[in-house]
Amino acid sequence: MKADFGVRCSGAEPVIYELSKPGRMATTLPEPDVPPAELPPQALLRDGLDLPEVSELDLMRHYVRLSQLNWAIDIGFYPLGSCTMKYNPKVNEAAARLPGFAGTHPYQDVHTVQGNLLLMYELQEMLKEIAGFAGVSLQPSAGAHGELTGVLIMRAYHVARGETQRTRIIVPDSAHGTNPATTSMAGLEVVEVPSDERGNVDLAALEAVCGDTVCGLMLTNPNTLGLFEEQLPQVIDLIHGCGGLVYGDGANFNALLGIARPGDLGFDVMHFNLHKTFSTPHGGGGPGAGPVGVAEHLVPFLPGPIVELCECAEGECDCGCGHDDEMDEDAVCFHLVMPPKSIGRVKSFYGNFGVLVRAYTYIRMLGAAGLREVAEMAVLNANYLKSQLAGVLPVSHGRTHMHEFVAKGIIEGAPDVHALDIAKRLIDYGFHPPTNYFPLIVPEALMIEPTETESKEVLDAFAQALRSIRDEALTDPEILHEAPHTAPVGRLDEVRAARQQVLRWQGE
Amino acid sequence: MSYVPHTDADRADMLAAVGVERVEDLFHDVPAACRFPELVLPEPLSEMELMAELQAMSEENLDTGHFSCFLGAGSYNHYVPRIVDQIISRSEFYTAYTPYQPEISQGTLQSIFEYQSMICALTGMEVANASHYDGATATAEAVVMALNASRGKRKKVVLSPWLHPEYRQVVRTYTQGMGLEIVGDEVGDGAPGLDAVAALVDKNTACLIVQNPNFLGQIQDLSGLADQVHAAGALLGVVVEPVSLGLLKPPGELGADIVVGEGQGLGNGLNFGGPYLGFFACRQKDVRKMAGRLVGETVDTEGRPGFVLTLSTREQHIRRERATSNICTNQALCALAMAAHMAALGPTGLRRMAELCYHKAHYAAQEVGALEDYQVLDDAPFFQEFVVRCPAPVADINRYLLEEWGILGGYDLGRDYAHLQNHMLICVTEVISREEIDVLVEALEEAGREVAA
């Protein structure tokens, strides 16, 4: 299972501008079928545009060759912690491309897009059911976007109750960097609390910062160590007890599908990562979707518009649709409604609809039993892989893990070998490295999340590769320091990239 | 079907290796009262059944493949060459992750570098990032960047009233915790011009944001505006539309500090509003204040050229609470589609595409303007959208157009601007044929008679 980039392993695919030749074009346009109008004055017009001119064949070859320089889930194992690199089902792609979905304009009259609104409404309802919430907005585009939404909702809730002194957000030291960044953007202050030696939030430290200036706590559960918060009820009661709200970062929700509902556990608001838990593709860095679910008291504050159901029984509905009298009794229609105390829009239109179609398709394929199986196998895979690494790499904590675990890139007898070297050498063995150097609280961290779609054979092969790398570290560490050897390029000079910034094509 | 490959034998082996009897035993940390809820969800379907159901659901919509649609207002129906979908359907692109391990992500990294380069060319700016969620959030990030540039000392933001209404809403949502004064876009009875809005820029202003072509489709002359804004020590942000830049002078040549916009019109279909992408470009000297991912060129240990994510210390995973923004994901696949479409067109193709939209829209405006009951606002040049005053509320006209003619009419400006009741924003792109325009004109004429009566 080596990463065999073969003859394309030169890393020397030219930049598309280098393939350009004046006069080439890779598409066709029709001739105008209307008389030409007078163009605006020359002063308003541009004078030349530096875009590449390529033939269609060259365009296709360029992108195909570029694509072959990538690693991807469809090629091999991709155990990035907290990213949930599960298989992206192809039926999702077909669903999103159905012309009836893809060819609709967001400003069409709602009665011409009832299919879209039905899908969104059902997705809202399913996410509510899966996570135990009273309301969902599908508008946020990504996890960080959902986080900002959630924090703004918490803030708005307190402001509406006259509690404007609640300006502090508590964030554990194991948190993803988006958590404190989001807090700052919302104009709030970050208060960090440490984790204890079992990987839980330090309750005593939490109690010390609780008070009437607390807006809320941002908690990832399971956390970035892959551990379920052992005193979760106490943590949540503590925050609620001092009048604060609890925000759940849903990045690790893959471990909880059908196992526990954050709403039942006491979370007031949570964002989902559809591109993690719900199998929509990562796309090389987006697009994703980060819907937000909330408990009853926060429903009025959701960003909007959201989709609401209007029950048009007896041919009358007070949404002003004016359906004809022959509608059947169960007739319903869907509308876009702004929640009464909404924090406002967080993006244009309604959300990443194409991504929502994919997530909807996934949930309809799996059903409740399928979702539970996802969590069970994600957690079993992680614990199994961890067991296979006993004696190879130390693991941060000795507890039962959830869907991921953090190993330390520390090999006894090879003090000069670091997590980075192990990660880069894994590439030569045909695996994408795990997440490196995060969470910050574990030295030489390697955060490993196999996901449920990987087979036992893949996990065994990965463990075997790490055994070999451990042996190499003791006998021939240079091979690790200079890895990867078989990738299209070697280690790249990031210092040079930052000091001599070349951020766009500027010719030869 | 959950895409889980494990056989019963696999499970048994793994449970034994882990040392538990049943997989449920692994969840002992979950509070017992909340464990293993029964989720009430539709029963799972086979792929065949599900596709049939989704097909039926999608056919409950009226889509632009079957109905003429004259809507624009920030989302544009342009023809995307089929090669673009082929490119973004390659597994290596769409099932890859963010390129944090550059050695095995050169495909993604180089394609983003190329995208950044093309956005710079399009906008006339020096640096572009790897994209934001959409044009509206890119605009909000432009405001945040301007605030950071003034180091938090300037708290006033001026927004043109002719900036897309939803973009202005998103700016307000994003900045609701920042104690800002946002002015300029209260319209009331009037129609303030650019001069009146620019006059609001003073020493407390972090930035002025304008849109060109504006929300009404009008092309404005922005020369001199940058100087005026800079004289007050503020930044000028311009929101643009990418296809129009095949024809129009880019704001980078007019002194803009930040240029953003919605990239959907190139490479990305309508998709009921998303996923789209916000492009963002600025000056090299301001690069550290810009949010979002950035790809830079460098060399590897053998001296071979390669690409990496760079200047990451602006970002959330390093700066944490002092990051320029909290953004993590960009819209990589949408940016790839936009870049592929731009490369397929080249400068000649984009210019021709822009001209097709321009000429068709102008033909439509001329024909609609000739109708007795309709007046076209023609006090400014326009690109692919124009404003028409109708003899009845736009909703009523549109209902008639749909029910009697099967046409999806233009945008109702009365939704956003009190003084523009009964005004419709009609968009004509290159996908609309002359016949469709002629039918629209006939339909509008009839609607005018039947509805206003």
Added chain:
Amino acid sequence: MKVDPDLLYSQDHEWVRVEGEEAVLGISDYAQDQLSDVVYVELPEEGDAFEKGDVFAVVESVKTASDVYTPVSGEILEINEALEDSPELVNQDPYGEAWFVRISLQDPAELDELMDAEAYKAFIAEQEE
């Protein structure tokens, strides 16, 4: 680790060169070594005022951004513009060409809380254990 004998040092590895009623600030050789390749230095503006212990600058390497705290209170009189184009100076000459700012000495008594070169050498030795 080089320690310049004429300077005073803080526990966060900043150095102070006293020049009458003004002081020049920078970071020590130990600090630049910990950071590895410096790619950017974010400096304040002339006229900015800081209290002792405030963050007045940030030093960036590829993977980290480190706060630099002022060991003394005062107003920024001058910043070292050379660092903008050549941040690598911090690695090459931390006590000389890579000075960060010149600051007015609001409260000379604060200098008493700093370490001299010998004390700082001992301090670093302890850190390495």
